[in-house]
Amino acid sequence: MTPGKQRRSDAERSRRVVIETGVELLAGDPEAGMQEVADASGLGRTTVYRHFPSREILLEAVIEEILDRSRRELEAAVADDDPEAAIRGLGATSIGLALRFGRLFASRDETSAAYEAFKHDDSSPARRFLATARGRGRIRDDMPVGWMRSVIQAVTFTAVDEIGAGTLAEDAAVRLAGDTLVSILIRG
Amino acid sequence: MAAIAEHAGLGRSTLYRHFPSRTAMLDGLAADVVGRRDAGVEAAIARDPDTGAVLRALAAMNVELGVRYPFLFAHRAAVRPALQAGGDVLTAFLAAARDRGDVRDDQPFRWLMATQLAISLAMIGEVLAGRIAGERATALLGETLIALMAPRR
Numbered sequence: 309m310t311p312g313k314q315r316r317s318d319a320e321r322s323r324r325v326v327i328e329t330g331v332e333l334l335a336g337d338p339e340a341g342m343q344e345v346a347d348a349s350g351l352g353r354t355t356v357y358r359h360f361p362s363r364e365i366l367l368e369a370v371i372e373e374i375l376d377r378s379r380r381e382l383e384a385a386v387a388d389d390d391p392e393a394a395i396r397g398l399g400a401t402s403i404g405l406a407l408r409f410g411r412l413f414a415s416r417d418e419t420s421a422a423y424e425a426f427k428h429d430d431s432s433p434a435r436r437f438l439a440t441a442r443g444r445g446r447i448r449d450d451m452p453v454g455w456m457r458s459v460i461q462a463v464t465f466t467a468v469d470e471i472g473a474g475t476l477a478e479d480a481a482v483r484l485a486g487d488t489l490v491s492i493l494i495r496g
Numbered sequence: 497m498a499a500i501a502e503h504a505g506l507g508r509s510t511l512y513r514h515f516p517s518r519t520a521m522l523d524g525l526a527a528d529v530v531g532r533r534d535a536g537v538e539a540a541i542a543r544d545p546d547t548g549a550v551l552r553a554l555a556a557m558n559v560e561l562g563v564r565y566p567f568l569f570a571h572r573a574a575v576r577p578a579l580q581a582g583g584d585v586l587t588a589f590l591a592a593a594r595d596r597g598d599v600r601d602d603q604p605f606r607w608l609m610a611t612q613l614a615i616s617l618a619m620i621g622e623v624l625a626g627r628i629a630g631e632r633a634t635a636l637l638g639e640t641l642i643a644l645m646a647p648r649r
Contacts, residue, residue, distance in 0.1 A: 454627060455619075455636060462618040466610045475606065484607050491600075492643040 323359045325349050330370040331377075335408055338415035342366070371422045374412070378405050378426070379433060386437035391446040395493055396486035398434055402464040403471075403482055410468060427461065434460060438493075447494050456493055463488050497521070522571050526578035529565055533557050534585040541589060547598040550589060551645060552638035555616070559634050562620030569620050579613060590645070599645045612641055 329349035333340040342363050346353040360366035381404075385397035413423040426432070438456050441447045447456075467481040476484070497518060501511040515521035533554075540553030562569055572579075587609065593599040599608070619637040622628040628636065 450639070451636065452628070455622065455640075458618040458622060459615060459640060462614040463611055466607070466614040469614075470607070470610065476604075484603055487603065488607075488611055488644060491646065491648070492640055495643065495646075 319359075322351055322355055325351060326356050326359055326366070327369050327373050330366055331373055334367070334370050334412050335374075336411075338412045338419075367419070371412075371419055374409050375422065375426050378409075381405065382433040386433050391441050392490050392494060394437060394441070395447070395489050398437070398460060399463065399467075399485040399489045400482045402434075402460060403467050403478075403485060406464055406468045407471065407478070427457075428454075432457075451493075459492055460489060463492075519574060522568070522575050523578045525565065526568060526575035529561050529568060530579060530583050533561060534583050537583075537586045537589060541585075547593045547645070548642050550593075551641045552634075554586065554612075555619075555637035555641055556634045558616040559619060559623060559630060559637060562616070563623055563630065566624055569617065569624060572617050576613075580610065593645075597647060600647045602648060608645060611644060615640055615644065 326345065326349050330345050333345055333348055337344075342356060342360075343353065345366065346356040349356065356366075360369065381401050382398065385401040386394045388394045388397055413419050429435070434457055435453060438447065438453045442449050442453060442456075463485050467476070467485040470476040471478050471481050497511060498508060500521070501508045504511065511521075515524055536557040537550065537554060540550050540557075543553075544550070568575055590599055590608070591605065594601050594605065616637060619628070619633050619640075623630055623633045
């Protein structure tokens with residue numbers, strides 16, 4: 309490897325470390341600052357600022373990373389050929405994502421805007437799954453796909469709310485959400 | 497608050513006497529809307545006590561009230577406890593329907609109540625955002641609430 313390539317791959321690696329540290333930290337504490345990210349990443353302030361000149365720019369990269377991970381996890385959830393298993397998987401994955409990242413997305417306007425765009429993204433795994441399964445008659449066909457997605461979000465939100473209130477354990481909430489979504493989206 | 501006082505033709509001090517804070521006012525408005533919905537549920541039960549018919553009527557009222565009071569939707573997180581706490585007529589009706597076997601009894605009642613509220617708020621959001629038209633929204637929400645509550649076959 310030439311010295312130039314080596315430097316670039318080192319830079320790429322430290323950029324990844326900063327983003328991943330940012331995801332972990334900001335998911336738990338949306339107000340965490342650059343110094344905390346620098347400390348937790350073990351890279352030092354100068355390196356962090358070289359990659360991300362401001363907290364806003366880092367936050368943008370962190371959000372993009374979280375949405376990428378979300379897309380991948382949802383994609384895996386709907387890969388099941390059985391529509392009922394796929395719908396339960398969608399519910400469970402959405403609840404898991406909301407528990408991990410919900411605080412960050414609820415915390416600020418700019419993160420909520422990115423989340424809103426994600427929710428209504430036509431190419432999202434959930435939407436593509438619903439459209440395909442509906443077209444093949446494997447889920448009910450008398451509800452618009454956009455509404456089915458909203459129902460999934462509403463049920464996810466309720467589950468997360470009940471878990472937060474301590475009235476349901478996470479596994480019980482996931483099971484209830486799955487039952488409810490199957491009842492609404494498949495059986496009708 | 498000042499804008500509301502002016503709009504209502506009241507002095508600021510009168511408004512503040514009744515509602516010492518914005519939160520208190522929002523809670524008061526939410527309680528008022530829940531009361532109207534309950535009155536509507538009561539009328540619907542008198543017209544036709546069939547569970548499906550009452551759920552369709554509930555859907556129609558939720559959409560209508562949601563569209564008429566968009567600020568409640570905008571502050572849905574703040575007024576959620578007030579929305580959840582109210583509605584004795586609706587709660588009693590659904591609990592009785594559950595005892596009769598017309599509403600599923602394999603899930604906690606609290607879960608059914610919380611999901612029907614969240615799903616209704618989601619539909620209000622769809623209508624306010626212009627993604628689903630009002631009449632279609634009422635029918636669709638009715639079908640969704642029926643599927644939510646129906647006993648498992």
